[in-house]
Amino acid sequence: MWQRLHELLLAELQAAGKLDWSRAVIDSPHVRAARRGPEVARARSTAPARARSTTS
Known part of the structure; x- marks a missing residue:
């Protein structure tokens, strides 16, 4: 029902x-x-490796 109402409204507006x-x-x-986007270079962190590590 809503699809048909939408189509009718668009047709009326187009005609007007x-x-x-x-x-x-x-x-x-x-x-x-697309299956694959453009290749994007990974940003390098400026933090020391020790500060970037999240595992102990």
Whole structure:
């Protein structure tokens, strides 16, 4: 029911010239992600190795 109502509302707004698609937003869960992103260099810590260690 809600999907059909949404489609009808969009059709009415489009027919009336009230939609501004230049301000459209894509919701990320609906966009398929690439298998691997670009390689990113890991940031190096400036703290001494002794201070970075979390195990005793």
